[in-house]
Amino acid sequence: MAGEVTITVVGNIADDPELRYTQGGVAVASVRVASTPRTMNRQTNAWEDGETVWVRCTAWRELAENVAQSLTKGSRVVVTGRLKAPSAYTAASGEARASLEVEIEEIGPSLRYATASVTRRAREGSPAQVQADPWANTPAAPAAAKADDGWANPGAPASDDTPF
DSSP states (O other): OTTOOEEEEEEEESSOOEEEEOTTOOEEEEEEEEEOOEEEETTTTEEEEOOOEEEEEEEEHHHHHHHHHHOOTTOEEEEEEEEEEEEEEEOTTSOEEEEEEEEEEEEEEOOSSOOOOOOOOOOOSOTTTSOOOTTOSSOSSOHHHHHHOTTTOTTSOSOSSOOO
16 A cells, blocks of 8 residues: 555564454464664774664464464564554553554564574465465476467567467
8 A cells, every 4th residue: 555654673572473363263463573773882892772662563364373383482583564653552650652563564584693494384275276386496387388378488479460
């Protein structure tokens, strides 16, 4: 949708992802991501932590199930998503605060200080609904089907007939 603010947050997951289901059976996962900026103090030659920014992130459907299955508390993640309007509330200490909320479009582990193993999930549904695996070494369609496709071979004329 036009006009939405897309942001990227890099930080650590504060709690294990919370997976719930709506009454309609749609999966939704919530995670809190803490991002703390670090700067080098040139005078003391030491790193200093800034103020931690807490972001509530929400994932829907299959992405939500993948998040709940793959990520845990303490995981360093990279989150990209749509920033939602902040909601204001009063903290237990009595001070006014606002929370940042992001609807996740993409999320994954940060590979800066860790490694990850990716396992591709099979899509649910009939084989006609499942698209070809883009990482596979085999072509998605048989060669005979591609030969008949005029768009697959733009340099080769489909027939000798003049189109007009």
